[in-house]
Amino acid sequence: MATLRSVVLDNFGEKQALQNGKISLARMRGVLQAALLISPIILLVNLNLAKIPCNREAMLEAAIALGNGKPGVLATTERILWEQLLTLASGTIHPIQILSNIDKMLPWSQINAATAATPVKSWFVIGMQLYNIPIAIYR
Secondary structure (H helix, E strand, C coil), X not given: CCCHHHHHHHHHCHHHHHHHHCCCXXXXXXXXXXXXXXXXXXXXXXXXXXXXXXXXXXXHHHHHHHCCCCCHHHHHHHHHHHHHHHHHHHCCCCHHHHHHHHHHHCCHHHHHHHHHCHHHHCHHHHHHHHCCCCCCCEC
């Protein structure tokens, strides 16, 4: 089983990972905290979030502002992602298979329909604006 440190070093190279603290275990924890507090969907963005310093105070404020009233398709998508992430963490399945499972399990028709539906499409933004919280959890 790989350690968090070995994952950082394998993915970013030891020199880059350790040089000037640009990528550190703390930053990897920041990505995990964002997934836990905001949504695991953040793990699917096309950015290397471990390279960007996160603002933990803004993350906590965002989590409070968003609350628990997630639209159904969002909650279903997050549940599938968490199930697959926990399966991956157990080490019983190859990461490529996890991606395949996620692709097969996600309710794509509902997701596509939700992208046009304002309450679902803007759920993250509305929750943040309701409490006048800046949306940038990453600096």
